[in-house]
Amino acid sequence: MTTTTEPLSRHRAKLFDPWLLLGIAIVAVLLVVSLFTGVYDVVGGKDGAEMFAITRIPRTVSLVLAGGAMAMSGLVMQLLTQNRFVEPTTTGTTEWASLGLLTVMVLFPSASLFGKMAGAIVFAFIGTMVFFLFLRRVSLRTSLIVPIVGIMLGAVVGSITTFFALQTDQLQNLGVWFAGSFTSVLRGNYELMWIVALVAVAVFLVADRFTVAGLGEDIATNVGVNYNRVVLLGTGLIAVATGVVTVVVGNLPFLGLIVPNLVSMIRGDDLRSNLPWVCLTGIAIVTVCDLIGRTIIMPFEVPVSLILGVVGSIVFVALLLRQRRNG
Incomplete structure (x- = not known):
């Protein structure tokens, strides 16, 4: 006789996959390597312990928070749009966040870090809603067109932001903000990054509702889920995730596109059981790209966005070709 506890036990077993422990161990090793990678010798240096606390710990914590949050944001966006090719950098969300940051900097030059984040979050929310509303108003024949439309909208917003920055002598600052890099992450200017940890918790708590919403408005409404809410x-x-990460770190292109697709290809499309893997994979990819950026031309650094952009664009094209082959 089948009981209600059997599906729950199977779901729990799938969520707590023993392989997850191996994934956690691998990510932990990468983070330890990150803590001790850099030009300054934090082990034998005169002020090694102080530099370790000021730079290495904040940087590594930010890698964890930014990587996990942006990967999960991409997964949520793909569910809500029913499209595997969208994420904050292919829908214009990041460009809107940059415009919000620039607007706050121009109108309120002495704004605090929290104020800058608030502006970026508000504009990112508006921009994402514009994209969603556009998708609901326009009937697109193929899913491949959706990210192209998002990239075009992002390009328009990016052009407006660049013109605005040029007119207000903020073009150089804009370039620094938009180049995703963990170089400037220090103790005292990264603590608000912990906000994205709350985002990750919220996504996990409402994962089932996102899954139902991903089936479409009609099905969601029929099972009692308020789709619009x-x-x-x-x-x-x-x-929130995009705004906070944009202000503290900058642009992390294609991360939310790469990770959910890689995880779903290996593990299927069960959202709740995939969330830990999406988070871990996002952290791992960002950390590896950051380590490459730190060591490839040491003592100088390459922005992590450059490494991610190269890797992400290759994966993006590969996914498009795979989708086309599969019809």
Whole structure:
């Protein structure tokens, strides 16, 4: 006789996959390597312990928070749009966040870090809603067109931001903000990054609702889920994660595209059981790219966004070709 505890036990077993422990161990090793990688010798240096606390710990914590949050944001956005090719950098969300940051900097030059984040979050929310509303108004024949439309909208917003920055003598600052890099992450200017940890928790708690919403508005409504409310919640979480990461770190292109697709190809499309893997994979990819950027031309650094952009664009094209072959 089948009982209700059997599906729950199977779901729990799938969520707590023993392989997850191996994934956690691998990510932990990468983070330890990150803590001790750099030009300054934190082990034998005169002020090694102080430099370790000021630079290495904040940088490594930021790698964890930014990598996990942006990967999960990409997963949520793909569910809500029912499209595997969207994420904050292919829908214009990141460009809107940059415009919000620039607007706050121009109108309120003495704004605090929290104020800058608030502006970036508000604009990221508006931009993401514009994209979602556009998708609901326009009937697109193929899913491949959706990211192209998002990239075009992002390009328009990016052009407006660049013109705005040029007119207000902020073009150089804009370039620094938009180049995703963990070089400037120091103790005292990264602590608000912990906000994205709350985003990750919220995504996990409402994962089932996002899954139902991903089946479409009609099905979600039939099973008693308020589709519009779930979309607003998902948009808000995506905006918070994108806004915070954009202000502290900058642009992390294609991360939210690469990770969910890689995980789903290996493990299937069960959202709740995939979330830990999406988070871990996002952290691992960002950390590896950051380590490459730190060591490839040491003592100088290459922005992590450059490494991610190269890797992400290759994966993006590969996914498009795979989709075309599969019809």
